[in-house]
Amino acid sequence: MSIRERGKIWPVISVAAGAFFVLVVMPLILHRQKSCQMATVDAQVTIGDTSSNSIVNPSGTSYRWPDSEVPRTAERLRDLTAVSIAATSYVVEAKLHGQNAHDAGEILHRIAQRQLVPADWLTQQPGVLETSYGTIHLRYAPQALTLEVLSVPNDRKDGPAMLIRIPDSENTSVGPRYFESMHLDGIIYPNPFVPIAEVIAAGWQPRQFKQAQISDEQRAQLEQWVTSVNSK
Numbered sequence: 152m153s154i155r156e157r158g159k160i161w162p163v164i165s166v167a168a169g170a171f172f173v174l175v176v177m178p179l180i181l182h183r184q185k186s187c188q189m190a191t192v193d194a195q196v197t198i199g200d201t202s203s204n205s206i207v208n209p210s211g212t213s214y215r216w217p218d219s220e221v222p223r224t225a226e227r228l229r230d231l232t233a234v235s236i237a238a239t240s241y242v243v244e245a246k247l248h249g250q251n252a253h254d255a256g257e258i259l260h261r262i263a264q265r266q267l268v269p270a271d272w273l274t275q276q277p278g279v280l281e282t283s284y285g286t287i288h289l290r291y292a293p294q295a296l297t298l299e300v301l302s303v304p305n306d307r308k309d310g311p312a313m314l315i316r317i318p319d320s321e322n323t324s325v326g327p328r329y330f331e332s333m334h335l336d337g338i339i340y341p342n343p344f345v346p347i348a349e350v351i352a353a354g355w356q357p358r359q360f361k362q363a364q365i366s367d368e369q370r371a372q373l374e375q376w377v378t379s380v381n382s383k
Contacts, residue, residue, distance in 0.1 A: 224310030231302040242354035255289040284309040290343040305333045321347045330355045
């Protein structure tokens with residue numbers, strides 16, 4: 152591919168990455184800022200010597216977020232979102248170069264090579280990542296150019312299971328969303344790419360990123376762009 156052609160492709164990739172950032176990452180950040188009340192503390196910084204003779208502020212207070220379901224779920228959702236964006240960016244880039252990613256294993260290895268996710272998350276199972284509080288399963292349908300990213304908790308304390316589908320073609324009005332299992336025990340995991348009605352019937356519910364600042368017109372344009380890329 153010539154330098155001129157690459158110069159035309161990279162702006163499109165940048166637009167795609169920016170779109171997913173606005174649709175997913177920014178709503179997540181805004182939601183956490185609005186809903187989480189954390190104590191304000193005076194930071195204590197030590198440089199070099201960390202012995203008992205180090206000077207610390209005796210009046211300073213410290214706060215440690217409790218190790219519970221809420222922060223673990225927030226961390227898993229952050230990881231799930233990051234993998235979704237990285238995987239989607241790779242698939243779109245490959246398509247713009249006239250290629251298709253072959254399978255989920257290839258996608259995860261490529262984004263790990265680019266340091267978009269930690270390399271130590273990779274496992275011997277194709278399409279599976281191991282994180283601190285669960286596993287992430289990447290599902291990929293190359294014909295439809297569709298991804299599903301599923302976060303499975305290790306135990307009850309790690310929160311509910313979560314799922315993101317990109318693109319979410321059945322979502323015509325509610326805005327950016329992901330799905331969350333309604334139960335912590337006996338979770339029924341839907342088969343890949345089944346209709347959303349079956350996902351909900353299996354005991355999952357949609358969760359909205361309500362703070363997303365994007366108009367219906369802009370969202371329609373993004374969906375039309377993804378469709379045009381898929382048709383090439």
